[in-house]
Amino acid sequence: MNLKMISDQQIYKTIAEVVSVSAPAGWQIITVKASIDDDNGETFYDYLNESGKQNWFAPEAQKQYEVYVAFQELRAQMSQPNH
DSSP, X not given: OXXXXXXXXXXXXXXXXXXXXXXXXXXXXXXXXXXXXXXXXXXXEEEEETTOOEEEOOOOHHHHHXXXXXXXXXXXXXXXXXX
16 A cells, blocks of 8 residues: 555545444444554554444454554654644
């Protein structure tokens, strides 16, 4: 996935698409938390189901990597002057 030179809105959309197709059926709200630095990072995925119960899920490794790359690019863009 090459996210360089695309808008931050497109990066948000990419994250949303990857996460929403990876979430368990019946999800109502998804929360993604990311801790990203120059060389590594962690992502955490929580959701509320139809009855309001909170749980977590883990997308397949490739999807997790795509989300990590997207957050890494978003971080890089936001650290640029005049952003």
